[in-house]
Amino acid sequence: MAGIKNAQAPRPLLDVHNLSVAVKLASKARAYAVDKVSFSVGVGETLALVGESGAGKSLTAMALMRLHKAQTMDVEADRIDLLGRDIARMNDREIRSIRGSTVAMIFQDPLSALNPVLTVERQLVESIVLHNDMSRSQARKRALELLDMVRIPAAGSRLSEYSHRLSGGMRQRVMIAMALAGNPKLILADEPTTALDVTISAQILDLLKELQRDLGVGMLFITHDLHAVRTVAHRVAVMYSGRIVETGDVSKVFNDPSHPYTEGLLAARPHGSFVGAAHRLREIPGTVPAPADRPAGCAFAPRCNRRTAECEVRPPPLEYVGPAGFACYHPLQEVPA
Amino acid sequence: MLRRVLLSPAGIIGLITLLIIVGMALSAPYVFPKGPWSLVARPYLWPGQREGLIFGTDALGRDILAGVFYGSRVSLLVGIVATACALLIGITVGAVAGYFGAAADAVLMRITDAFQTIPGFLFAVVLVSILSPSIATIILAIATVSWPPVARLTRAEVLRVRESEYVQSCKVIGMSAPRIILTQVLPNSLSPVIVAAAVLVATAIITEAGLSFLGLGDPNVMSWGTLINVGRPSIRTTWFICIIPGLFVVLTVLALNLLGDAINDALNPHLRRR
């Protein structure tokens, strides 16, 4: 399937330069769970951030909104431009003022992300009142509108419900409605469908895609589901152990990957049946290193069959070829010397 | 784990204090070979009033320091034995109720509830006085009123562990229920109970002191409670008789709690690191 084509070159909405997140470990050492990642999201564009568990996707999103745990983590960044303002230099008040209004978030597990003891209405209205100059009754009306917008049937009666009474899909819709309450320009969606069933997940992906198109917001879509990336994203950035190893248009990256990891990831997914074809899946040997155990050079080197001595010395830089880029000394397209 | 405990300042302070008190308990017969009861001087001597009697004498002219030394033996003994009994009852009840559920659970938990709805200390007072105060009845009474929380805690943990996949997997490999309880469920559900045990010992020591305060201590056994009881009527004048052993109670309880907290902290990240 083809990725969604984005007609004109996007105006940058979010421009991140060398964002790092250092995690303080028990032994007082620090490890970079996110290591100098740079990316941008254009207006009306969806950038998918994919990678396996522990790659640092969530931390990246958290760090942008400064929602990381300050006691155990430090965030460093050269620059994080959001609509021309550098949010890396903002103080807490300023950050708070963009949370929910300019940037909204959707989380992976809607059950735990909704407050269990407050009604849907209370939580929705809270967001609405916070970011719009509205009375309570106006806010209630707006809440109903939002629930309709995310296609919750019988929205009126859902307002007084508690989250545990809603189904998984419904909860995620409520989360999305809450995210939309402040009319954000950018939505950070952290694995919004991972906790959901395939059928529901498809519905939510459709909804997100539609909303994003209709409202023209930018979206940073975090996932490890490659199929989901194809469905909703324009561009994709592949993360591996805290670094972006490859980025580019979805169709380019998926159909013609440059980085061996990207390729391995794509090939590891079952395609077809072993019964007839009797083929085995492509394995990537080993496991993702934890940030503290990351080797000096290319983080993927220990698992890579193309590695050379060079790979183990210094991490390869992310090099751009047009809009696409990859971080590998031995990309797949490399003409063997 | 010990290392983790020792890494936290609270753990170290707690452990050292406790070791000192245990040391006092062990060394008592050597330091005071004549025992805690011998009448060494005039009653109500103030601390330091007479050389060699740094804590003074009690209402009968016994050396309070000796009493404190010997008292630590009894207080620790009461604390530990009562806790051991409470743990034995509580863990058994909790494990059976939690693992087998259904009728066993209903019956055992109602009994536990019944014990929990009777005011604990009051019940201990009733028990000790009708059975007549002795170290055995005091231990019995304390154990009787302190097992229900252990049972609840164990049950909750067992319920959690029972549903875990590794217990399921043991059922699938054909392990018998008793063996599962003993080798799988209990070892994995007792950490919070161990933490609670430290606090239980502390509570037992306080309860013993409280009972003695009401005159329900064992008169043949020198505990901190005994001293407190002896000193209590004259607390307005010779407050030290009451306060010194009282401070030791406070210290021990503090130490046990600090240690319990440290163990808890040491166990927790371990469990959370998944």
Added chain:
Amino acid sequence: MDRQFWTYLGWRGAQSLVIIAIVIVGSFLLLHLVPGDMVDVLGGQRGDMDAEMMADLRARYGLDRPVLVQLLEYIGAVLRGDLGYSFRNSTDVLSLVLQRLPTTILLVVCSVITAVFIGTMAGVVAARHSHRLIDVVISMVVLVFYATPIFLTGLGLMIVFSVKLRLLPIGGLMTPGFGGNWLELVTNVVTHLILPVLSLSLFYIAIYTRLARASMLQVLEQDYIRTAYAKGLSTYNVIIGHALRNALLPVVTMVGLQIAELFGGAVLTETIFSLPGVGRLAYDAVFERDYPLILGVLLVCSFIIIMVNLIIDIIYTLLDPRVEVSR
């Protein structure tokens, strides 16, 4: 509150009945199987009762029949709302207990409220600044409270505030023979209660502080707190609006579990501050082998504790809509 809630309540009610039955049978048998009965004590105190007179008394009080018969009769009487007669006090047990109950309830309720209120506040503050100086200070202070036996706290407070400073009365529930309007009466009772309540609640303040701190820390880790921050709420609003209510849930549960202990602790407090409550009533009754009275006190206390627990369950249901699922 829907039907489910009422079914649940009915279920809890049934459980409570079973518990009370266990308490009755258990304590009755316990008290009747130990040596020494009320007549022994009576005989002892009167000094010159002969065996016949004692046998007479036993017959009169029904103490000469088989224990099981006595038990069945007792249960029958309890069902009729009759807790027996305290011959020592020449009054029926129920009215005796009811006369003393308000004092104890006042003491316990005030202590619970104080402990929960101060404890939760301290716990929230400590959690909010966890691992900083204020947290350490709160934790240590509270631990010392926790480690100090109630009687030491009580006597200490009394010596300082009543004897040395002469700020507060020494004991009792109110000035004997107090006559005044209700406002003066309330003031009078309050001044009498300050020290007992404080000494009883200090221990529990510690428990609630630690609990509230732990629970707050745990709640602050939850995803919905992150959601609240992501909405753009201020820390204050997040804590008050989102975290507190969730953090209170274990506190509420703990109140239920601890109410019985507080009644127990009341024995000591009432003794030290000479409050005419049920704790002291029971304590005196024990020494006089006034079995109907001891039983009555235990029973009424259990009953109240069970009722309190039911109320707490209802509060819990109001605070946490998930109960219908989790219980």
Added chain:
Amino acid sequence: EEPVRGGEATFLMSPAPQVLTSAMTTAGAEQVVSAKISDSLFTYDFNLNPQPLLAESYEVSDDGLRVTFHLRKGVKWHDGVEFTSEDLAYTTMEVWKVLHGRGRTIFANVESVETPDKHTAVFVMRRPSPGMLKSLAAQYAQILPAHIYKGTDPLTNPANLKPIGTGPFRFVSFQPGDNLVLERNPDYWDEGKPYLDKLIFRFIPDPATRAAALESGDAHIVPQNLIPMADLERLEASGEFDVTTKGYEFLNEMEMIEFNLDDDVMKDIRVRKAIAHAIDRQWIVDNILFGYGQPATTPLHHQLTELHDDTGVPQYEYDPEKSKALLEEAGYKADANGVRLKLVVDPLPYGDHQQHIGAYMREAMREVGIDLEVRAQDFAGFVKRVYTDRDFQFTVNLLTGGSDPTVGTQRTFWGPSFKIGVGFSNGSHYENPEMDKILEDAAAEMDPAKRKELYHQFQKLAMEDLPAFPLVAVESTTTASKRLKNHSIDANGTYSNFAEVWLEPAK
């Protein structure tokens, strides 16, 4: 000093009274409070001579079989009804003789009470009872209003909790277990009295709290050793409080060892003597009683000045060597640890003193090779063990001697008073016909000199046979604010009616 009218005095007690009349109970708390509400026939001076109260005078016939009381006229019950000889007759015959623990003994010989007129009552005796006249103070002989009690069950009469008396103070309110409030009786027969407007009793179980209450000025008077002895010195030294031992002449408490003569070991008088010699009673007086008492030389308290006489009475001075020799003689050889025999003592669980004496004895006995265990139990357990199960070796008991040997001491040594199940009777199970005869004769002897001689024989014999060993004659203390006057002016002390008590206004 000129008494001042007015003021409220607070009286601390423990335990709390359960009812407010003492006509049916021997419990001390009831006696103290009811004496203020209801007057008795007499009060007693320090030498235990009766002083008129409701009885203006009395006479005894020569054979001692008719005792006539002339009652005071114009005395009214608090409800306005006149007090008459009918009240006395009713109370004597239907209450004291039937329901009062001591009364049953004291008035055992009263056959009937004749009431020739409203103000004369004649006690018709079966045998002379000289001791009876020592026992007509309020604590043993509180008179009840016949118009309220007659025809009811006195034990459950509601007036027990809302008493109607003839005394200087009227009932106002009673919070069981907490306080009792009395007010001045304006119609009191002794016009002008009482001086106090209000008398408040507070029942405080904790000794430290009592001391604190006295010190903080919340209370004015605390009777009967209810202030810890250790505090007395300091309180006295403060200059604000008085400590007095006056006013307990009728009480005559004695710390006494009762040996169980049914016990194989205790049967042996050498062992009993050995125990007696092993105890330093002066130590007990000095260190446990803080000097409030004397080593007892006979079973009769030294405050019973008329009868107490230790001339020629065998004494058991503190002498461990003698004690060891006696044990040796009795066949108890020391083992490797120096232990000759193991014994158990049961101290009466009432107050701390017996426990402390027990604890002291454990140490003292060790000196002579007796390994002593001090058993703990509560009051009920003690009574049952000693008087019903008789499962003990010896006790440390606190026995009330009373105003006359017939009231108290007699039951400990008189054979017939041994009854299973009866508390504080003849706990030793001592039976000696000679002794029985002496006691019976003495009880009925009208001639004071002969009576004294009989009791002297009693004291000698008791100390020879040693069924019980009197340790210490206790002197009880009353601690009171110096502002409170006239509270211990007769033998009844704090048990008297407090009509004379007055409170100096605070400066």
Added chain:
Amino acid sequence: MTRRLEVADLVVRHKTRKGTVHAVAGVSFEIGAGQTLGLVGESGCGKSSLARAIVGLNKPTSGNLAINGTAVDPRRPSSRARDMQMIFQDPYGSLNPRLTVRELVEEPLKVHRLRSRAERREWVKALLDRVGIPETMHDRLPHQLSGGQRQRVGIARALALEPKIIICDEPVSALDVSVQAQVLNLLVDLQREQDLSYLFISHDLEVIRYVSHWIAVMYLGVIVEIGPVDRIWKSPLHPYTRALMQTTDNREMQAGPEVKLNSELPNPLSPPSGCRFRTRCPLAIERCAQEEPQLREEAAGHKVACHRAQEWASRVSAAA
């Protein structure tokens, strides 16, 4: 082909305070030697309940079970252990955190008192070697292993008693994609080597397709479609199966009615009357509400429970 496992009319009910859930409402299937039956369905449709009932962790309400042709009382979870084992979903929760890798794998042998100590050691070593756990890790505790390694230990443990049937309840759902492939390959290899039969549960259709010989689709406690992997993949007949296929990259599915789901699973406490799927089915007709469709064979081994299945079946066969 021998029948390893036969399940007939299995019913599992869970009593809850709110009512009774018919988690498995009459399920029948069989698995042959060396074959895999893949079981898919949405969360809550009863897959785990079914699996647990088969291994004896749940007591089924009714139904029959036969292993190698011999009937086993499904209500008595006695010694099925040596014929049948299970691999669990959660690689973190399925191993006792206090036992070493070696002990974990040895445990089943000890329980059944099989082999001598030395033999046991040998066997454990061989097993761990086979699943790819290097000897250096044999004395580690579970928390010192990665998710994939744990799952391998779980597999070795399941194989210790040399069972022929293995029930795999979502064995790879919790694993990273790159590790998933390793485990899937291992499972497939083991099957070939040892002639194992799998009941393989997943909600990932691609995974199911990869490992299975047969696929069964479950919906609210019943199997709505079952058949050989290729048939199901290429010509699914049940609208629900078709809806599931839409969520994959299945490009081989034959044209048929477009089924897009817009609603969620109904409350399992009160499943709809008639066809359970009708409330979400865009193709439902009146009959669906009245009559519960039975599994009917539409082609060799391919059974569907849908009143309208024949309509598309004829079209499919026409197209074929």
